[in-house]
Amino acid sequence: MEQGIITAIRTVPLDHYVLLSFLLFSIGVAGVVFRRNTIIILMCVELMLNSVNLLLTAFSAYHSDPRAQVFVFFIMLVAAAEVTVGLSILVMMKRNVDSVDVNQLNRLKG
Amino acid sequence: MILASLRRKLSANVAGGLATALIAGSFVASVLLFMGFDPTSGGRTVKLLDWIDVGGMQIPLALRIDALSLTMMLIVTGIGSLIHLYSIGYMHDDERAPTFFAQLNLFSFAMLMLVMGSNFLITFIGWEGVGLCSYLLIGFWYKTPEYNYAARKAFVMNRIGDVGVVLAMVLLFQRFGTLEYASIMDMASGVNDPLLIAATLFLFIGATGKSAQIPLFTWLPDAMAGPTPVSALIHAATMVTAGIFLTVRSSVLFELAPFTKDIILWIGTATALLAASIGLFQNDIKKVLAYSTVSQLGYMFVALGLGSYSAAMFHVTTHAFFKALLFLGAGSVIHALGGEQDIRKMGGLKGHIKITYFTFLVGTAAIAGLPLLSGFFSKDLILAFAFQRSPVIFGLLLFGALLTTFYMFRLLFLVFYGTYRGKAHPHESPLTMTIPLMVLAVLSVVGGLLNLPHLFGGHEPMKHYLETAAAGIGYEHLELSALTEIILMGITTTLVGFVIYVAYGRFVKTTTLEGEEATMPVFKRLIAQRWRIDELYRALFEKPYAWLSTNLLAVAEKKVMVPLMNGVGDAAIRVGDVVRRVQTGNASFHLLAMLCGLILFLVITLMSN
Amino acid sequence: MLALFYLFAAISVISALVVVSARNPINSVIALIVCFLSIAGHYILLNAQFLAMVHVIVYTGAIMVLFLFVIMLLNLNKATEPMKSLATRIAAVTAGGLFFLTLAAAIRNGIQVQAANEFDAGVGLVRSVGHVLFTEFLLPFEVSSVLFLSAIIGVVMLAKKEKHQAEAPVEPLTEAERARRTA
Numbered sequence: 001m002e003q004g005i006i007t008a009i010r011t012v013p014l015d016h017y018v019l020l021s022f023l024l025f026s027i028g029v030a031g032v033v034f035r036r037n038t039i040i041i042l043m044c045v046e047l048m049l050n051s052v053n054l055l056l057t058a059f060s061a062y063h064s065d066p067r068a069q070v071f072v073f074f075i076m077l078v079a080a081a082e083v084t085v086g087l088s089i090l091v092m093m094k095r096n097v098d099s100v101d102v103n104q105l106n107r108l109k110g
Numbered sequence: 111m112i113l114a115s116l117r118r119k120l121s122a123n124v125a126g127g128l129a130t131a132l133i134a135g136s137f138v139a140s141v142l143l144f145m146g147f148d149p150t151s152g153g154r155t156v157k158l159l160d161w162i163d164v165g166g167m168q169i170p171l172a173l174r175i176d177a178l179s180l181t182m183m184l185i186v187t188g189i190g191s192l193i194h195l196y197s198i199g200y201m202h203d204d205e206r207a208p209t210f211f212a213q214l215n216l217f218s219f220a221m222l223m224l225v226m227g228s229n230f231l232i233t234f235i236g237w238e239g240v241g242l243c244s245y246l247l248i249g250f251w252y253k254t255p256e257y258n259y260a261a262r263k264a265f266v267m268n269r270i271g272d273v274g275v276v277l278a279m280v281l282l283f284q285r286f287g288t289l290e291y292a293s294i295m296d297m298a299s300g301v302n303d304p305l306l307i308a309a310t311l312f313l314f315i316g317a318t319g320k321s322a323q324i325p326l327f328t329w330l331p332d333a334m335a336g337p338t339p340v341s342a343l344i345h346a347a348t349m350v351t352a353g354i355f356l357t358v359r360s361s362v363l364f365e366l367a368p369f370t371k372d373i374i375l376w377i378g379t380a381t382a383l384l385a386a387s388i389g390l391f392q393n394d395i396k397k398v399l400a401y402s403t404v405s406q407l408g409y410m411f412v413a414l415g416l417g418s419y420s421a422a423m424f425h426v427t428t429h430a431f432f433k434a435l436l437f438l439g440a441g442s443v444i445h446a447l448g449g450e451q452d453i454r455k456m457g458g459l460k461g462h463i464k465i466t467y468f469t470f471l472v473g474t475a476a477i478a479g480l481p482l483l484s485g486f487f488s489k490d491l492i493l494a495f496a497f498q499r500s501p502v503i504f505g506l507l508l509f510g511a512l513l514t515t516f517y518m519f520r521l522l523f524l525v526f527y528g529t530y531r532g533k534a535h536p537h538e539s540p541l542t543m544t545i546p547l548m549v550l551a552v553l554s555v556v557g558g559l560l561n562l563p564h565l566f567g568g569h570e571p572m573k574h575y576l577e578t579a580a581a582g583i584g585y586e587h588l589e590l591s592a593l594t595e596i597i598l599m600g601i602t603t604t605l606v607g608f609v610i611y612v613a614y615g616r617f618v619k620t621t622t623l624e625g626e627e628a629t630m631p632v633f634k635r636l637i638a639q640r641w642r643i644d645e646l647y648r649a650l651f652e653k654p655y656a657w658l659s660t661n662l663l664a665v666a667e668k669k670v671m672v673p674l675m676n677g678v679g680d681a682a683i684r685v686g687d688v689v690r691r692v693q694t695g696n697a698s699f700h701l702l703a704m705l706c707g708l709i710l711f712l713v714i715t716l717m718s719n
Numbered sequence: 720m721l722a723l724f725y726l727f728a729a730i731s732v733i734s735a736l737v738v739v740s741a742r743n744p745i746n747s748v749i750a751l752i753v754c755f756l757s758i759a760g761h762y763i764l765l766n767a768q769f770l771a772m773v774h775v776i777v778y779t780g781a782i783m784v785l786f787l788f789v790i791m792l793l794n795l796n797k798a799t800e801p802m803k804s805l806a807t808r809i810a811a812v813t814a815g816g817l818f819f820l821t822l823a824a825a826i827r828n829g830i831q832v833q834a835a836n837e838f839d840a841g842v843g844l845v846r847s848v849g850h851v852l853f854t855e856f857l858l859p860f861e862v863s864s865v866l867f868l869s870a871i872i873g874v875v876m877l878a879k880k881e882k883h884q885a886e887a888p889v890e891p892l893t894e895a896e897r898a899r900r901t902a
Contacts, residue, residue: 011720012764014830020728020761023821024735024754030815033702034808039744039790041698043751046754046782047735053774059844061765066847069770070856073808073848076777077863081870083782087789089873094793102698698807705814712821 017058038093038100039045042086049079112438130194133218135186144180156210171290174228177575181423182225182355185430186348188325190218192546196438197339199542200445204337210250214343217243221348225355229289230279233356237320240349241268248336260332267329271319275356278312281305282363295362303366308514310363310370317353323411324381327404334396338441341396342434350403354410358419358576365417375415375499379506382408387664390520393449395440398521402477403433405514409492412507412564418495420561425492428484428557432476435550439470441541442547453521455651458530462537465544467526469551476521476554478515478610481603485558491561497598508602515609523617724764730757744790752783767843 028048032041053072060068090100097104194214196376201207219466227233249261268512279289285305286294298306317323322330330350334341344350357364364371366551382405389401406429413422444451446463458465489511497504530536554633560575730753737750755778762771789795841847852860 012724015826016724016728017761017765018826018830018835019823022819023732026819027732027735027739027824028814029705029818030811031697033705033811033814033865036698037795038742039786039795040738040747043738043747043786045733046778047738047751047754050755050778052808053770054758055764057762057765057767057770061767061843064842066842066851069767069843071775071849071850072770073852074856074859074863076773077866080777080782081866083785084874085870085877087785088877090789091878093794100793319817698811702807702810702814705818709814709817709821716821716824 012043014062018055021051021055021058023046024054036101036103038090038102039087041102042083042090045080045086046083049075130191130198132215133187133194134191136218136222137184137191140183140187142179142719144176144184152479168342169231171232172228172290173226173232174291175226177529178355178358178423179225181427181576182351183222184227185351186218186221189348189434189550190214190221190343190429193339193343193434193438195380196267196342196441196543197337199540200441201337202338206250210247210337210654213243213246213250214340216500217247217344217349221352222388224352229291230275230282231289233359234272234275236277237316237356238272240352241265241272241320244268244333244340244344244349247340248333250336250340254335257335257681260329260335264329264333267326268319271316271326271353274312274315274319278309278316281309282314283309284310293323295314295360298362298366306363307367307369308378309435310360310694311355311373313360313363314370314374314544317357317411318377319353320356321350321407321411322381322404323353323355323407324377324384327381327385330404331397331400334394334400338396338437338444341400342437342441343567348430350407351410351430354407354422354426355415357414360425360555362420364414371415371417372413374411375503378408378411378413378415379503379510380408381405382412382510383506383513383560386510386517389517390513392456392517395443395453395456395521396437397442398453398517399433399436402436402514402518405510406433406477406511409489409507412503413495416492416495416499420491420576421488421491423494423576424573425488427560428476428488428554430556431550431557432473432485434548435469435473436477438543438547438550439466439473440468442543443470444536445539446536451523455531457524457528458526460526463531463536463539465547470526471520472551472554474518477518479511479602480606481599482558484554484560486603487561490595490602493602494595494598497594504598511602512605512609515606516613519610519613522618523613527617540626720747720764724761727757727760727764730754730762744795745787748783748786748790751786752779755779755783762843763777769845771832 025048028044028051031044031047035044037077053075056068056075058074060066064077093105094100179509194211197211197214201210204210208356220236220243222236223239224233225234227236244269245261245265248264249258253255254260282294283289284295285303288294310330319326333344336344364374385408386403389398389405392398392401406425410422410425413419413425443456443459443466444464446459446466447456450456472483476483479486479489493504493507493511496507734750734754738747738754740752741747755774759771759774759779762768762774789797
């Protein structure tokens with residue numbers, strides 16, 4: 001049974017997981033730059049966080065170390081907090097400038 | 111021990127009383143300390159707290175109690191107390207008297223720091239402190255521009271010396287890694303290093319600034335602008351001896367640098383003669399005393415140069431007694447005449463102000479070196495050391511001593527004998543002023559007993575006392591036979607007596623007054639105009655400096671710096687205009703830029719692997 | 720197993736691309752949910768069952784629902800978003816691609832892993848993760864509750880309607896406000 005799980009996990013090379021999470025991360029980064037809708041940008045941030053979670057979990061499994069999974073757990077906590085704050089900012093933004101377009105937020109223009 | 115310098119605005123008398131009580135208290139403390147101090151123990155260091163501890167540099171805020179610092183403490187607090195007492199009477203009309211006393215106390219505190227510091231840095235703090243206080247006190251009557259000028263001059267001259275001390279400290283720290291006197295002296299013995307010569311030379315430059323030697327002596331006579339007690343305290347008794355103190359403190363270093371000692375010797379001799387000659391023709395009672403101070407300091411440096419540190423300290427002590435006495439006496443005279451300082455307008459005061467006259471007479475006799483008074487012993491000790499070294503120096507110094515005698519008696523005779531030539535009605539000073547005079551007079555008489563030489567049955571107690579603190583004293587030897595000493599003293603005394611007689615004939619019988627400078631013969635005029643040294647300095651330093659400043663303003667400032675600065679400003683604005691476009695305020699643009707930077711960074715990292 | 724991996728990987732990458740490219744935010748959210756579910760599948764493949772559960776509950780159950788709520792309440796379910804300029808879009812895609820290439824180049828020699836511990840089939844189970852969480856990481860766990868508290872307070876402060884705005888209410892905003900409070 002145990003041996004079965006080992007082979008099950010180790011069949012997939014670690015590189016593949018790493019590459020997959022890189023890919024997801026890059027898509028998230030590109031999406032943040034690509035889109036103007038703030039809510040989509042927030043979702044892309046979530047995507048990036050998840051790619052990191054995946055990476056951590058993969059290493060955790062290959063190291064047989066549960067601590068990495070605890071970190072994933074913490075990242076989820078932070079992500080949840082971040083999303084609530086981000087969405088409330090979004091609500092504020094919609095209320096104040098009646099738009100969710102990031103390009104509206106250019107008060108920092110020099 | 112530590113004086114609180116109070117700056118409360120109290121009435122003049124209360125402030126004076128308080129200040130006097132404070133310094134008298136520290137005098138009592140010093141005496142107690144002196145009583146309880148065992149000279150054979152070699153001194154004790156009291157560490158208050160770690161002050162600077164940076165890397166390899168550790169400088170504790172520590173005080174050192176040993177024979178040398180105790181001697182200086184006794185002088186500073188003892189004479190300081192008398193002068194404070196005197197000031198109550200002298201300053202009672204001045205509206206800023208509380209400030210005056212606060213500054214006086216601050217000065218005493220700084221001076222105590224100076225003498226008690228256990229390392230060069232603490233001493234330097236006191237050194238700067240007394241410099242600052244002397245500036246404040248000289249310019250105390252700040253409403254007169256001349257006085258301000260004098261104060262500034264004193265300050266600048268002192269600064270020049272201070273730079274020397276700083277450089278010396280840096281050199282010593284670099285060489286020994288510490289600034290503690292005790293450790294440096296331990297490590298230095300036996301070291302033969304050109305660096306020591308440099309360090310001692312720099313120390314000496316500092317000493318010339320503080321102790322008014324050639325070339326930095328011109329500030330002292332000008333410093334007479336301050337109230338007379340200040341002149342007495344700072345410029346006679348305490349501050350000017352700081353240079354001598356520092357030299358004695360580092361006597362071990364100076365012993366290892368014979369070259370520096372020679373320079374000190376010759377500069378001391380030259381100063382003694384030059385100042386004495388200037389003193390001959392001064393008409394301001396305080397200026398005469400000022401030049402005499404410079405001259406006496408010259409003697410002390412001669413003693414240092416000869417390696418006879420105990421003689422120097424001895425002369426410091428006796429000089430503190432009689433010069434403070436003379437200054438305070440002069441102050442009393444000025445007070446009696448309502449502010450008159452020109453001796454041509456005095457005369458015949460003997461009958462009006464008896465106490466002042468008598469005490470002044472004692473002081474004059476002491477400085478002239480009449481036998482058995484304090485000045486006689488200390489000066490003869492220096493002269494004996496000089497004779498041992500070379501008869502030429504002895505001759506020069508003897509000549510200087512005769513000049514001193516001459517101008518001091520000239521002063522005495524012109525002020526107190528003959529007929530009164532002024533207008534104000536002279537009156538005797540209050541008791542607070544005369545008591546210090548009397549105490550100092552007694553001290554001037556018996557001060558010689560402090561270091562009574564073998565010839566008179568003494569054991570030179572002061573020398574042996576100081577030996578425990580300043581190692582350099584151990585090297586000094588006076589190997590003259592008793593006969594030689596007696597002959598030398600005889601010569602000196604005879605000549606001094608003769609000079610007094612000449613002065614008596616010249617100033618009492620006929621009352622010769624100096625006319626205007628313009629009518630004097632050339633050489634005399636030159637001396638009367640103080641060898642035109644101030645003018646020389648002005649031509650040497652001030653003029654080129656002014657020329658340089660003007661030209662720098664015209665060329666460097668207006669043609670180079672102003673356009674350059676404006677250009678930098680303009681450039682910044684233009685660059686800002688361009689760069690501002692980068693700041694679009696667009697979040698995704700910024701993110702993109704960040705991303706590009708990140709990619710670039712990663713690529714570089716990869717490439718370098 | 721490898722086949723399953725590739726299946727989940729394909730689903731997550733494609734859905735991620737849809738998230739970025741969909742014009743309607745609702746579609747993006749749905750695609751993101753799909754993506755998260757496939758990531759949960761990866762977790763199960765990695766024998767991290769606890770994480771997979773938490774992931775589904777937290778992300779798809781809470782976070783994405785929150786997203787949907789906001790989108791609906793703010794009336795964002797229309798493809799009204801103006802697209803960015805072509806140059807920006809090209810730059811975005813190029814930058815993302817370059818970023819991926821760079822990262823991929825970093826591991827071109829493969830990754831060697833020395834397992835720190837003996838293999839343990841229970842690593843990803845509630846027992847082991849919970850044990851580590853409540854012993855070694857107890858303090859961060861407690862501190863994270865403070866983080867949540869401050870997040871809640873911050874959100875209330877941000878979303879609370881200010882007084883001067885109450886006088887001239889805008890219809891969608893009041894709606895959003897009411898909904899946020901009930902939520």
